[in-house]
Structures are given as C-alpha cells and as structure tokens.
Amino acid sequence: xxxxxCPCCGVKGEETxxxxxGEAHIKRFGPGSxxxxxxxxxxxxxxxxxxxxxxxxxxNGCGKWFHVARCTQTLEVFGSYSAQTTEPPQEIRDKITxxxxxxxxxxxx
Amino acid sequence: MSEARSALPGARxxxxxxxxxxxxxxxxxxxxxxxxxxxxxxxxxxxxTGVPGLREVVLNGEKGAAWMSPDELLVMVPHGxxxxxxxxxxxxxxxxxxxxxxxxxxxxxFDIRGAHAREVLGKLMPVDxxxxxxxxxxxxxxxxxxxxxxxxxxxxxxxRVVCFRSVGQYVFDLLKAAAAEGGEVGLYA
Numbered sequence: 245x246x247x248x249x250c251p252c253c254g255v256k257g258e259e260t261x262x263x264x265x266g267e268a269h270i271k272r273f274g275p276g277s278x279x280x281x282x283x284x285x286x287x288x289x290x291x292x293x294x295x296x297x298x299x300x301x302x303x304n305g306c307g308k309w310f311h312v313a314r315c316t317q318t319l320e321v322f323g324s325y326s327a328q329t330t331e332p333p334q335e336i337r338d339k340i341t342x343x344x345x346x347x348x349x350x351x352x353x
Numbered sequence: 354m355s356e357a358r359s360a361l362p363g364a365r366x367x368x369x370x371x372x373x374x375x376x377x378x379x380x381x382x383x384x385x386x387x388x389x390x391x392x393x394x395x396x397x398x399x400x401x402t403g404v405p406g407l408r409e410v411v412l413n414g415e416k417g418a419a420w421m422s423p424d425e426l427l428v429m430v431p432h433g434x435x436x437x438x439x440x441x442x443x444x445x446x447x448x449x450x451x452x453x454x455x456x457x458x459x460x461x462x463f464d465i466r467g468a469h470a471r472e473v474l475g476k477l478m479p480v481d482x483x484x485x486x487x488x489x490x491x492x493x494x495x496x497x498x499x500x501x502x503x504x505x506x507x508x509x510x511x512x513r514v515v516c517f518r519s520v521g522q523y524v525f526d527l528l529k530a531a532a533a534e535g536g537e538v539g540l541y542a
Contacts, residue, residue, distance in 0.1 A: 253408060253494075255408070255493070260496065261479055261495050304495055304496040305494045305495060306421065306422035308423065
C-alpha cells in the first residue's frame, strides 16, 4: 500500500484514493514524427527495479494530476510534485540521491 | 413545474449514530480562479461568505461554500434559490473565465449525528477522523467504500456527506451497516 501526498490539495491519502496514470515525463511524438519515435512514445516504457517516476491522479479527491517519485522495490515514496513540469524538480532529485546514491532513470540522475 | 424530490426522501436509520437523508439542498459547482477578486465578489453576493481556503468549508446559515479543488468550489444555497443563484453568479462573474452550474439534483446528501458519528465514517473512508485531525471548518473529499464522497462537519459530532445521487441508496446502505447497533469500535473514544 502506498501513502501518497497530493501536491494540489495537500491530502495525505492511501493508494485507493488515487489512480495511477503510468510513466512520467513522456515526450509525445505526434504528426510528422517517424514511426520509430511514435512506436517508442507508445510502447517503450521504463520498467525499473528501484527509482521510478509516475503520474497519478487524485481521482477520489480534488481530481488533479501530479507526479510521484517512488521505489518499485520497497514501495518507498520519495515525494510528489506538480504535473506542470517536464522533469523532476531538484528538491526531489536530492531526496532520492540521499537515499539511493548513484540512481539513474532515463536521462535523469 | 414538476415537484423536486431528493434522492431518498425521509430515509432515516438510528443505530450507534443517526443517519438521515438531508433532503433538498441547492448545490452549484463553481469553477474559476479562486484568487480572483471578481470571483470572490460574485461568491459573496450569493452566499455572503468569503472564498474558502484550502480544504475549508465556510457556512453562513443555509448558505455556504466548500473548497473542492484548486479551481472549484461547491456553493450551497436553499434548493429553491439555486436557479437564481446561478444567474447571480453568472452576472457577477461577467466575462471572467469561470463556470457556474446547478448540480442540486445530481447529488444525495446525508447527515450523520451522534457520539459515534466519527466511527461510522471512519469505517467507510480511508480518512483519519480523530478530533485532532478533522474538525469543523474542514472538508475532505475521498471515497466511501467504492464511490467518491465529500464530508464536512456541521456541528459537534455532526457530519454531512455528499455523494452522487446515482449511488445514494448504496451510500445510505453503507452508512446503515456501519451504524448498526453494537458496531462501536471505540477508536476515537
């Protein structure tokens, strides 16, 4: 069971109040892109053991989307942050580094 | 015009707490920029209250406003005044990017009262209902068993629950089961 904190309404709730929305920080390749790019956008997802970034929605609460950084191995949650960003904020990265030195996830570290 | 009916007229159950359908309640979904002056002014003219802060509910007699999300409020007025209230909000909001919709008949409202009211709700929602964690003036949107619901306090040991009308019977049955005689847990005692 994950305990998540919604950065939009400040509620600290358990997992069933939220709904997972898949991998975070995916860049969309739309019209005009190559088939390769569109294929990767649709199907090439991370499946790490350890640090992972996801989108979540506070579906039974304020209804807003946000990002969560967590560990898939221990279910530890490092923090949640705004959906209006294309990369994890430094503060979250520092928190992860303090607990998982040398972590790497896609181009972020 | 046809006669308005609440979700479960007269539904009532008395166990370790009193569960009662609250009857007709005018409710308006108001979306917009909560920090905007025009928005606050339009709201004040209808409810006589200010804009509630984060997860707050402000009540003024039969009227009030509750914080639903960073860009949404639930405006409460007597049922018969909902139509006029929407018109007043629309006039007050003018050209600003905002939306007011009468949702009175889309909802069911329940009152839960009594010394064990906190326990009844605590059994159904993944929320800490300890007096130190949840008190008057706060609103909490979460789930009640399998459906979304919002809850706030209307007084000492008195709670009001709002859910979608389509699941009104389901929520009433849940509350009945949770408030069944002999169902005290003593968690918040």
